Amino acid sequence: MAAPIATRTMSLAVFAAVLVAVVVVSLAPVAANEEGQALTAMRQGLEDPDGVLSSWDPNLVNPCTWFHITCNPDNRVTRIDLANMRLSGPLAPELGTLVDLEYMEMSGNSFQGSIPSEFGNLGSLISIDLYNNDLTGHLPTTLGNLKSLRFLRIDHNRLTGPIPKELSELPHLDTVDFSSNDFCGTIPTSGPFENIPLTR
Secondary structure (H helix, E strand, O other): OHHHHHHHHHHHHHHHHHHHHHHHHHHOOHHHHHHHHHHHHHHHOOEOOOOOOOOOOOOOOOHHHOOOEEEOOOOOEEEEEOOOOOOEEEOOHHHHHOOOOOEEEOOOOEEEEOOOHHHHHOOOOOEEEOOOOEEEEEOOHHHHHOOOOOEEEOOOOEEEEOOOHHHHHOOOOOEEEOOOOEEOOOOOOOHHHHOOOOOO
16 A cells, blocks of 8 residues: 555655646746737737838747847846837837836837827836827827936927926936927926926
8 A cells, every 4th residue: 555655645746846837837938928919019010111020929938039129137128129110000009018118219210190108107218219200199198107217209290289297297307309299388397397408
């Protein structure tokens, strides 16, 4: 009787070890896959005549090997470099899930539609460069949540409506360009706007 019990105990131990390994493996890449899915959602909505996004393979474990994407040591996306790539189409709201993103460099394309309110979830964002595109609609008030933001360049689009007063509460904002849009109303003059020369 001793041998079967020992064998059964060993089998249970092996089963438990395999189960733990499977769970760890399945959970480890989840965050990276979610970020890859967010970027894939953007790619699927874009026209890319030069194939600059051809390396964006959704079957990879994470997007850190893709061209124009930079990650930190934890395999979290920190930078998107897509300036002057002849891309057109909407900005995907799914990009708002890239919570470690610091630099969004997407100027000089033909992005259309509105700036998603979900961009207000990008709490690590330091710089937004969306100038020289074809963006329309209002500037989201949720951008007032971006407490790390220093550079906001959205000039030469077709944005309308007021400039949100929430932007005046951003503690580190020191470079702003709203020019060549169709904004209406007054420009905030408090907070960081006291010392930033602005044109409309």
